[in-house]
Amino acid sequence: MNILIASTSKEPLFQQIKEQIKQHIFSGELKEGDALPSMRALAKDLKVSVITTKRAYEDLENEGYLISSVGKGTFVAGQQPHVLKEWQVRELENELEKLTTEGKRLGLSKADLIELLEIYYEGE
Template identity: 60%
Template structure:
């Protein structure tokens, strides 16, 4: 697992870890049952506090992405891919609704908004 921490990001470090692990799970890079590094090992590898990695793991566990077994470690939880996809779609819809509202406020037409979305979608991130 390759986690990259950005010191210049406004996002807290635990959130960066959590998001990158989540992405790896959703993309299928980490599969059900895969063992994750121990909290201490990840903290050592990333040269950060154990408390920070512990918080990321706790959040991932609360959200159902990982399971922790006392004495054995943390593992990728069994996921219902359709359910996870629906959660992501809902989040995207909420963001798009916000963008549509802002667009209407400043007078951007649906056609202009569609063109912007198409350009952004085709742009490599």
């Protein structure tokens, strides 16, 4: 599992870790039952505080992505394909909400935002 921390990002470190673990799950790189590194090992590898990795793991566990077992470790929770897709759509909706708020702040109209979406969508 490859996680890259951007120290210049405004996003908190625990959030960066959390989002990248989610992406590994969404992409299928991490599958049900896969073990994650211990909080200490990940903290050492990323050169961050154990509190940072603990927060990321706890959030992911509370959201249903991970399960922890005392003395055994932390593992990717089982996800049904339709549940995984629902999580992905929810993440997309969160990003769209942020983009819409930012667009409004910049004075863009709904038509402007739709036009931008169409440009990016067609560019794929």
